[in-house]
Amino acid sequence: MQQIANWLKKLGMSEYTERFAENDIDMAVLPDLTDEHLKNLGVSLGHRLKMLRAIRDLSSASVAATAPAAPEPTRQDDAERRPLTVMFTDLVGSTALSAKLDPEDMRFVIGAYHQCVAETVSRFDGFVAKYMGDGVLIYFGYPHAHEDDAERAVRTGLALVEAVGKLRVQEPLQVRIGVATGLVVVGDLVGSGEAQERGVVGETPNLAARLQGIAAANTVVVAEGTRRLLGNLFELEDLGPKDLRGIAGPARAWAALRASTMESRFEALHTSGLTALVGREEETELLLRRWARAKTGEGQVVLLSGEAGIGKSRLTAALLERLVGEPHTRLRYFCSPQHTDSALYPSIAQLERAAGFRRDDADDQRLKKLEALLAQGTSDLSEAVPMLAELLLIPTGDRYPPLNLTPQKRKEKTLKAQLAQVEGLAAQQPVLMVWEDVHWSDPTTRESLDLLIDRVPRRRVLVIITFRPEFSPPWVDRPHVTLLSLSRLPTKQRVDMITHVTGGKALPKEIIDQIVDRTDGVPLFIEELTKSVVEGGIVTETANGYAMSGPATPLAIPTTLHASLLARLDRLAPAREVAQIGAALGRSFSHEQISAVSGMPLQQLDDALARLVHAELIFRRGTPPHAEYTFKHALVQDAAYSTLLRSRRKSERFWRSNSRRRQKRSLKCWRIISPKPE
Numbered sequence: 001m002q003q004i005a006n007w008l009k010k011l012g013m014s015e016y017t018e019r020f021a022e023n024d025i026d027m028a029v030l031p032d033l034t035d036e037h038l039k040n041l042g043v044s045l046g047h048r049l050k051m052l053r054a055i056r057d058l059s060s061a062s063v064a065a066t067a068p069a070a071p072e073p074t075r076q077d078d079a080e081r082r083p084l085t086v087m088f089t090d091l092v093g094s095t096a097l098s099a100k101l102d103p104e105d106m107r108f109v110i111g112a113y114h115q116c117v118a119e120t121v122s123r124f125d126g127f128v129a130k131y132m133g134d135g136v137l138i139y140f141g142y143p144h145a146h147e148d149d150a151e152r153a154v155r156t157g158l159a160l161v162e163a164v165g166k167l168r169v170q171e172p173l174q175v176r177i178g179v180a181t182g183l184v185v186v187g188d189l190v191g192s193g194e195a196q197e198r199g200v201v202g203e204t205p206n207l208a209a210r211l212q213g214i215a216a217a218n219t220v221v222v223a224e225g226t227r228r229l230l231g232n233l234f235e236l237e238d239l240g241p242k243d244l245r246g247i248a249g250p251a252r253a254w255a256a257l258r259a260s261t262m263e264s265r266f267e268a269l270h271t272s273g274l275t276a277l278v279g280r281e282e283e284t285e286l287l288l289r290r291w292a293r294a295k296t297g298e299g300q301v302v303l304l305s306g307e308a309g310i311g312k313s314r315l316t317a318a319l320l321e322r323l324v325g326e327p328h329t330r331l332r333y334f335c336s337p338q339h340t341d342s343a344l345y346p347s348i349a350q351l352e353r354a355a356g357f358r359r360d361d362a363d364d365q366r367l368k369k370l371e372a373l374l375a376q377g378t379s380d381l382s383e384a385v386p387m388l389a390e391l392l393l394i395p396t397g398d399r400y401p402p403l404n405l406t407p408q409k410r411k412e413k414t415l416k417a418q419l420a421q422v423e424g425l426a427a428q429q430p431v432l433m434v435w436e437d438v439h440w441s442d443p444t445t446r447e448s449l450d451l452l453i454d455r456v457p458r459r460r461v462l463v464i465i466t467f468r469p470e471f472s473p474p475w476v477d478r479p480h481v482t483l484l485s486l487s488r489l490p491t492k493q494r495v496d497m498i499t500h501v502t503g504g505k506a507l508p509k510e511i512i513d514q515i516v517d518r519t520d521g522v523p524l525f526i527e528e529l530t531k532s533v534v535e536g537g538i539v540t541e542t543a544n545g546y547a548m549s550g551p552a553t554p555l556a557i558p559t560t561l562h563a564s565l566l567a568r569l570d571r572l573a574p575a576r577e578v579a580q581i582g583a584a585l586g587r588s589f590s591h592e593q594i595s596a597v598s599g600m601p602l603q604q605l606d607d608a609l610a611r612l613v614h615a616e617l618i619f620r621r622g623t624p625p626h627a628e629y630t631f632k633h634a635l636v637q638d639a640a641y642s643t644l645l646r647s648r649r650k651s652e653r654f655w656r657s658n659s660r661r662r663q664k665r666s667l668k669c670w671r672i673i674s675p676k677p678e
């Protein structure tokens with residue numbers, strides 16, 4: 001209680017000391033206090049706002065890293081190490097606002113703002129961890145990691161600036177937003193009852209809070225660690241190095257201005273050029289043959305399947321490079337993980353880009369640009385323009401008669417208008433259509449692909465559709481459709497790729513061996529692991545290559561891959577724990593070992609293993625109880641292992657729950673397999 005007394009004294013509000021003590025309010029519950037609570041305690045409005053701000057500063061400076069008085073975590077086993085993107089938002093000028101407004105009106109304002117934040121955050125699948133007066137703490141990457149968490153956070157921030165600005169409340173509102181990404185421990189439950197929350201420990205929340213503090217009104221400020229994950233997806237302004245309280249050394253900060261207009265995610269994320277193509281000669285040849293056939297009027301479809309990072313986009317880029325200088329029309333469509341439910345999102349984005357819309361274009365300018373675009377494929381604009389203008393939300397005024405269609409009819413006509421456009425273009429010169437990442441497509445887009453693929457055979461069109469293996473395309477049995485699956489690169493090509501990434505400079509053999517081994521021939525993994533070795537100080541540049549900087553250690557998971565690896569595990573929530581235990585046992589483990597150390601009921605364990613096998617995270621040889629399991633990717637194993645707290649890796653938990661006999665056996669296997677050092 002003395003701490004509270006001191007805290008109140010510091011704020012110049014010692015008059016409340018007694019009332020706080022009477023109500024058992026100590027430092028531990030301070031962060032849970034709401035405006036309502038303080039009001040009930042009889043704290044005046046001005047003082048309430050000051051207190052809430054001070055509480056926020058207190059908690060943001062060390063969200064749950066917190067005060068010694070913080071309660072003991074209740075379920076320590078749930079805590080995890082994971083990469084997280086943390087976002088702080090704050091309402092600008094709320095103190096002034098509350099001085100101006102009647103408290104009841106202020107309450108309404110804050111309520112509308114909170115709701116707006118909650119809705120926007122949930123649209124991007126973020127997690128509102130805590131409201132602190134007008135500040136909100138938000139996580140991206142917890143409870144579920146996404147491969148694009150950093151991007152989601154920034155998109156949410158930009159959307160929030162806009163949405164909050166549009167709120168219809170007494171006064172126009174503005175926000176400040178800070179975003180930072182890093183490794184944290186998340187998940188200890190702190191507090192109790194309603195106030196219970198998942199605390200986060202690490203520097204990242206502090207950094208996000210500090211960046212929010214320096215953000216100008218209506219801007220989103222991101223940390224260097226976040227920026228590195230964003231490529232060119234956004235237009236960023238370098239704010240230079242900043243000295244931030246509680247952060248060691250100057251921190252580089254960037255203001256995210258808006259989403260960039262780059263056509264492709266692949267290109268936006270590869271700003272410093274592509275690694276020269278390694279291998280894939282046969283695949284390139286096949287694509288060129290299909291193109292040659294399509295050009296003669298025998299339209300073709302190639303379904304390009306392969307896991308994330310295997311090189312689908314790279315192969316497509318290689319084809320585009322090969323066709324430079326050849327007359328053809330290129331139509332590119334990109335599905336996005338943030339728009340899986342947004343009808344015809346890839347087509348809308350394609351039309352907007354192709355028409356050359358600019359941010360500040362007025363409606364009639366957009367309409368003119370759309371007309372010009374559609375005129376390239378058809379001479380009859382009377383139907384196409386109003387249909388597609390409606391899709392792009394451009395009002396047509398009295399230039400076209402109103403449509404008055406049922407939703408079903410409207411959809412049919414929209415799809416037809418799109419198709420007619422492609423056919424019109426193909427009548428003039430061959431068309432190459434690329435649909436990327438169709439595993440993220442919305443249902444209407446898939447319907448439009450059904451129609452397109454049926455129409456293709458007699459047109460000069462090659463359609464390339466890329467997707468991950470979890471998507472099963474319904475089009476495989478058509479005669480003009482070819483399925484092409486990309487497999488992992490063989491060892492020799494892995495080494496070639498490493499050399500390309502280092503720009504020809506040789507890495508020490510033990511490093512090359514590790515990269516070749518741990519990346520399992522997935523080009524994305526090879527690229528990122530090699531870059532992280534070169535940039536991470538494990539090696540030092542010499543006159544003719546690189547030399548080890550110190551003793552060889554196992555390579556860490558590159559930060560650029562961490563979230564996406566974890567996302568694969570998070571999708572399988574109940575089976576995840578089994579993956580973690582398996583990961584601690586090694587790349588391969590037996591059914592006997594895992595049942596000995598997991599201490600789980602057999603049925604539950606087998607179900608979990610079956611799910612992991614089904615999701616292709618692990619392979620199984622033999623049948624339980626004599627089965628052997630192997631992680632498909634060493635890096636997924638690493639990611640699963642990395643989530644365990646160090647304390648749990650040593651894992652009294654594993655041993656405590658087992659009988660002595662089992663314990664001995666598992667201890668033995670534990671030693672043999674010897675988990676990797678931290």
Ligand SMILES: Nc1ncnc2c1ncn2[C@@H]1O[C@H](COP(=O)(O)OP(=O)(O)O)[C@@H](O)[C@H]1O
Nearest residue numbers: 275276277278308309310311312313314523524
């Ligand atoms: N055959 C290859 N040669 C060189 N680099 C490659 C090759 N395949 C993929 N890459 C690189 O690996 C990364 C992942 O490939 P990408 O095409 O984005 O995978 P996908 O589209 O299948 O997810 C990219 O940076 C890409 O340039």
Ligand SMILES: [Mg+2]
Nearest residue numbers: 266312313314
């Ligand atoms: Mg791709």
